[in-house]
């Protein structure tokens with residue numbers, strides 16, 4: 001029996017990974033451990049035969065216990081972005097605990113090109129990758145592209161007003177559905193590539209803002225004009241909309257990263273790992289017509 005543990009099991013990605021482990025990768029639920037800061041959120045999974053455990057990346061000693069007897073662990077990056085440095089220290093705790101508990105393989109959800117990325121939180125991912133490599137535990141690093149799903153945050157409003165303000169210019173980005181990221185993580189947990197590998201998981205195409213807007217517009221049945229602005233103008237607009245400074249800086253840095261070409265890379269790693277073609281952004285938007293305001 002090979003025991004597989006998923007951290008962050010109460011999150012969107014964690015839940016989807018557990019579903020893909022059981023349904024797509026056909027792993028017996030008895031071999032899967034769902035771990036979260038709050039296992040009370042996992043009662044449905046426990047009822048479905050999954051073991052549940054407490055795993056909080058702020059508690060390294062607790063993590064060593066959580067990872068006891070586990071062969072492979074998926075470390076899902078946390079959403080702790082408000083306090084600089086906190087997320088990296090959480091991830092280092094998780095890596096260190098995995099090594100201490102004798103975990104045989106670590107899988108981690110990173111981001112594309114963390115070494116040269118302009119995105120504010122890229123150092124968290126780079127630092128975690130370095131910690132994993134220094135731990136001596138064999139690993140699969142999954143550098144997940146931006147989710148298609150991220151567009152559901154701003155695009156409904158953009159479509160409502162008919163304008164999308166961006167400083168990405170003519171830069172391109174490849175995006176991948178969160179569900180496809182989950183399928184890939186489940187595949188890596190169930191059948192990790194031999195040794196230690198870093199994979200960059202991308203969608204099937206790299207698109208400019210104008211091309212993305214055309215796809216959103218087609219799905220929603222509403223016109224959408226892309227309005228080019230500078231980073232300073234975007235910062236001003238997002239701040240005026242009431243977003244917290246760390247979110248504003250993150251969104252502006254993401255546009256700057258697209259403009260710099262650091263998000264445009266396409267690979268076939270997703271299909272090689274899963275044997276499955278990634279969903280296109282247009283197909284994803286078609287499934288989200290109501291959320292887009294059609």
Ligand SMILES: NC(=O)c1ccc[n+]([C@@H]2O[C@H](COP(=O)([O-])OP(=O)(O)OC[C@H]3O[C@@H](n4cnc5c(N)ncnc54)[C@H](OP(=O)(O)O)[C@@H]3O)[C@@H](O)[C@H]2O)c1
Nearest residue numbers: 008009010011012013036037056057077078079145146147
């Ligand atoms: N590629 C992208 O475009 C993209 C977009 C958004 C987020 N992300 C990253 O991918 C991760 C998963 O995405 P998601 O959509 O599932 O996000 P989500 O639904 O917001 O989930 C947040 C995750 O952070 C975990 N977490 C927070 N604090 C933690 C702690 N102290 N210890 C352990 N886990 C902690 C949560 O686990 P529990 O609640 O179960 O403890 C949960 O899995 C995010 O946390 C973020 O790092 C990537």
